[in-house]
Amino acid sequence: MTELNRESVEQALGAWTEPALGMDLITAGAVSDIRLDGDAVAIDLSLGFPAGRYQDTLRGTLEAAVREATGARSVSVSVDWSVGARQVQASLKPMDNVRNIIAVASAKGGVGKSTCAANLALALADEGARVGILDADIYGPSQPRMMGVAGQKPDSPEGKTMFPLENHGVQIMSIGFLIEEDSPMVWRGPMVTQALTQLLNDTRWDALDYLIIDLPPGTGDIQLTLSQKVPVAGAVVVTTPQDIATLDARKGVRMFEKVKVPVLGILENMSLHICSNCGHEEALFGTGGGQQLADDEGVALLGALPLEIGIREQSDQGAPTVTAAPASAAAERFREAARRTAALLSRQDPAGTSRFPNIVVDDD
Structure with missing residues (x-):
C-alpha cells in the first residue's frame, strides 16, 4: 500500500479526472490545500465554476478515490467555488455587472437552440450562479413563453433603462416583452442590431455570473454585431446529429473562430428519441454527428440531449425541463x-490577461 503523505495524496488527485473540467484537479489548480493528521486527510477545493448542487457528488466521489489510492482511514473534502470574469475579444472588456457572456448559437434553425439556452441558464442557476438570459432572436423571440413570463412588461423607471423580468431564479430580457406576441418584426438589419445592443446595454442586469445570449439562427447581422460590440467570453454551438445540421453547425464554429470568440463546445440535441409509451430508443437523426463535429473542430462535446415530448411540452408551458x-x-x-460549459469557460484566461507573448531579449 502507498505510504500516506502529501505526495501520495497529490498523486491520487492527479490520477482522477474531474468530468466537467476534463482534467485532474491538481492540473486545473483547483486544490487550494491538503492537510494530513495521522491517517486522516483533509482536502480543500476551490473551483472556478458553480457547484452548489454538484458538490455533494464531487465530494463523495473524490473522497472514495483518495481513500482507495492512499489507504487513508478518513478523507474529507470541502468544496468552494467562485466565478471570475474571463477574457473577451481584444477590443472589448467585460461589462461591469456581467462577469461572463456565453452565446448559444446554431447556424441552422429548428435544432432546439432556444430550448437548450433556457435549460442551460436554469441549470447554471440551479448550481447557485447568478444567471440571466437575453433573447437576441429579434424576429422570433421565444424566451418569454419558454421562461413563463409571456405578456409581462419590464419596469422602466426613467424611460431609458429597464429592469429584467425574473422567473425560475433567472433574469430575463427579450424584445418579446416590448411587442405583442403575435406581432411580426418587419425590420431591416441595422434596426435589428441596434435593438440587440440596446437590450443588452439598457437592461439593469443585477450582478450576473453568466448571461446566456440566445442567438437567432445563421451567421448574419446579429452574429456580426455580437462579435464586434458585445464582450463574449465563449460560445456554445447547438446541432442535431444529421449531416445537414452538422454541416451548418460547422460554419457556426468557424464563424466564432474568425471573430476570436472561443467555442466552448458542441451541444448535440435530439440525439435519441425515447418513446413515451414503451420507452423504445431510436436515433431518428442518426448517431455520432455531434461527436464527429467536435472531434473535427477540436472542441468538446458538451452533451447529447434526448428528443422527448416532455421537453417540448414543458417549454411550451413556461417551465423548461430543469425546472x-x-x-x-x-x-x-x-x-x-x-x-x-462553465468548467471549460473557467479554464480560459482571466479578464485583463495580456494577449501579447512575453518578449525575452538575449544578449547572445
Whole structure:
C-alpha cells in the first residue's frame, strides 16, 4: 500500500479526472490545500465554476478515490467555488455587472437552440450562479413563453433603462416583452442590431455570473454585431446529429473562430428519441454527428440531449425541463452540459490577461 503523505495524496488527485473540467484537479489548480493528521486527510477545493448542487457528488466521489489510492482511514473534502470574469475579444472588456457572456448559437434553425439556452441558464442557476438570459432572436423571440413570463412588461423607471423580468431564479430580457406576441418584426438589419445592443446595454442586469445570449439562427447581422460590440467570453454551438445540421453547425464554429470568440463546445440535441409509451430508443437523426463535429473542430462535446415530448411540452408551458422535472434523466443531462460549459469557460484566461507573448531579449 502507498505510504500516506502529501505526495501520495497529490498523486491520487492527479490520477482522477474531474468530468466537467476534463482534467485532474491538481492540473486545473483547483486544490487550494491538503492537510494530513495521522491517517486522516483533509482536502480543500476551490473551483472556478458553480457547484452548489454538484458538490455533494464531487465530494463523495473524490473522497472514495483518495481513500482507495492512499489507504487513508478518513478523507474529507470541502468544496468552494467562485466565478471570475474571463477574457473577451481584444477590443472589448467585460461589462461591469456581467462577469461572463456565453452565446448559444446554431447556424441552422429548428435544432432546439432556444430550448437548450433556457435549460442551460436554469441549470447554471440551479448550481447557485447568478444567471440571466437575453433573447437576441429579434424576429422570433421565444424566451418569454419558454421562461413563463409571456405578456409581462419590464419596469422602466426613467424611460431609458429597464429592469429584467425574473422567473425560475433567472433574469430575463427579450424584445418579446416590448411587442405583442403575435406581432411580426418587419425590420431591416441595422434596426435589428441596434435593438440587440440596446437590450443588452439598457437592461439593469443585477450582478450576473453568466448571461446566456440566445442567438437567432445563421451567421448574419446579429452574429456580426455580437462579435464586434458585445464582450463574449465563449460560445456554445447547438446541432442535431444529421449531416445537414452538422454541416451548418460547422460554419457556426468557424464563424466564432474568425471573430476570436472561443467555442466552448458542441451541444448535440435530439440525439435519441425515447418513446413515451414503451420507452423504445431510436436515433431518428442518426448517431455520432455531434461527436464527429467536435472531434473535427477540436472542441468538446458538451452533451447529447434526448428528443422527448416532455421537453417540448414543458417549454411550451413556461417551465423548461430543469425546472419542471428536476429529477428526470433529461434534466440531469442539461445540468451535466451546463457544468461542462462553465468548467471549460473557467479554464480560459482571466479578464485583463495580456494577449501579447512575453518578449525575452538575449544578449547572445
